[in-house]
Amino acid sequence: SYVLTQPPSVSVAPGQTARITCGGNNIGGKSVHWYQQKPGRAPVLVVYDDSDRPSGIPERFSGSNSGNTATLTISRVEAGDEADYYCQVWDSSSDHYVFGTGTKVTVL
Amino acid sequence: EVQLVESGGGLVQPGGSLRLSCAASGFTFSGSWMSWVRQAPGKGLEWVANIKQDGSEKYYVDSVKGRFTISRDNAKNSLYLQMNSLRAEDTAVYYCARDIRSGPYYMDVWGKGTTVTVSS
Numbered sequence: 263s264y265v266l267t268q269p270p271s272v273s274v275a276p277g278q279t280a281r282i283t284c285g286g287n288n289i290g291g292k293s294v295h296w297y298q299q300k301p302g303r304a305p306v307l308v309v310y311d312d313s314d315r316p317s318g319i320p321e322r323f324s325g326s327n328s329g330n331t332a333t334l335t336i337s338r339v340e341a342g343d344e345a346d347y348y349c350q351v352w353d354s355s356s357d358h359y360v361f362g363t364g365t366k367v368t369v370l
Numbered sequence: 371e372v373q374l375v376e377s378g379g380g381l382v383q384p385g386g387s388l389r390l391s392c393a394a395s396g397f398t399f400s401g402s403w404m405s406w407v408r409q410a411p412g413k414g415l416e417w418v419a420n421i422k423q424d425g426s427e428k429y430y431v432d433s434v435k436g437r438f439t440i441s442r443d444n445a446k447n448s449l450y451l452q453m454n455s456l457r458a459e460d461t462a463v464y465y466c467a468r469d470i471r472s473g474p475y476y477m478d479v480w481g482k483g484t485t486v487t488v489s490s
Contacts, residue, residue, distance in 0.1 A: 293474035297415070304465055304480040305407075305415065311474040348415050352475035357429045359405065359417035359475070 264353040266362035273368045280336040282365045284349030287330060292351045294332040296325060300345045308347075309334060336367070344369045372396040372479050374466050379484030386456050386488070392449040392466030392481060400424075400444035403469035405477055406451050408462035408486075416462075419451065420469055434460075456488045 267285040274280040284294060294312050297305035307316050309325040312332065322337045336343055349362035378390040390406070405420040419430045419440040428440050439452040449466050463485050467477035 293476075295474065295476035299415075304482050305477075306480070307476065307478050310470075310476050310478070316478065350415075350476060358431060359407075359420070359477075361415040361417065364414040 263356055263358070264351065264360050266349055266351065266360055268347075268349060268362040268365045270363070271366045271368065273370055274336075274339045275370045276339055276341060278339055280339050280343070280367055282334040282336075282347050282349075282367065284332040284334070284362045285330055286332075286351065289330055289332050289351065290328045292327075294325065294327045295350045296323075296334045297348045297350065298343075298345045299348065305348065339367075339369055341369050343367060372468075374468065374479060374481035376464065376466055376481045376484035379464065379486045381487045381489065382456055383490050384457060384488055387452070387454045388456065388486060390451040390453065390464055390466075390484060390486070392451075394447045394449065394466075394468075397468070397479075399442075399447040403471050404442065404449045405467045405469050406440060406449075407465045407467055407477070407480075408460075409465070409483075410459070410462045413462075418464070421449070453486070456486075458488050460486060461488045462486060 296309040298308045299305045308323045312327040313325040324335045347365050353360050373395045375393045406418040421428045421440045437455045441450045463483040465483045466481045468479040470478050
């Protein structure tokens with residue numbers, strides 16, 4: 263089955279840029295989506311189809327995808343961005359959704 | 371407002387059964403694929419199952435095949451997950467979510483979740 267690997271944690275100071283990676287075999291050939299989950303809350307879609315943002319999501323959230331790595335970038339990080347972030351793809355070979363292992367973003 | 375509200379969670383003994391429900395509102399439920407996703411305590415997200423608009427196609431993660439059944443009632447705008455032969459490792463918060471399958475496949479709306487605890 264397809265595996266997505268994320269770093270367990272990323273720390274960033276307020277106002278700086280956080281980059282969260284999502285590694286997978288030739289992930290650049292797939293569409294990648296990103297979810298934010300705050301403690302005790304349901305996940306929220308923040309980026310879809312590699313780099314598009316749903317309405318209501320700040321422009322500070324952006325995405326890219328190439329080769330074996332997709333990246334979620336959070337610019338001008340705020341305290342409210344502290345959360346777990348998950349990448350997700352569709353594995354067509356198994357007809358399954360696959361989530362990454364998750365990354366906890368800590369704002370220092 | 372697009373909304374999904376899960377119910378039916380609770381404490382159940384190993385080997386027991388539980389039926390989760392998800393009430394949808396604010397969108398054309400009969401026009402959407404739907405999924406169940408779970409999250410064990412302190413763990414990441416795991417997709418469990420999904421179902422096509424008319425119920426004619428269903429897919430499951432391997433760990434629940436033969437034990438869980440996803441279904442829907444479009445007349446009631448409701449999604450269900452029948453869970454049988456429950457195990458301790460099924461303990462999790464279960465979310466229902468709306469699938470988007472217009473090109474890329476992802477989930478754009480999530481409910482708040484319902485908690486299932488499997489323990490003796």
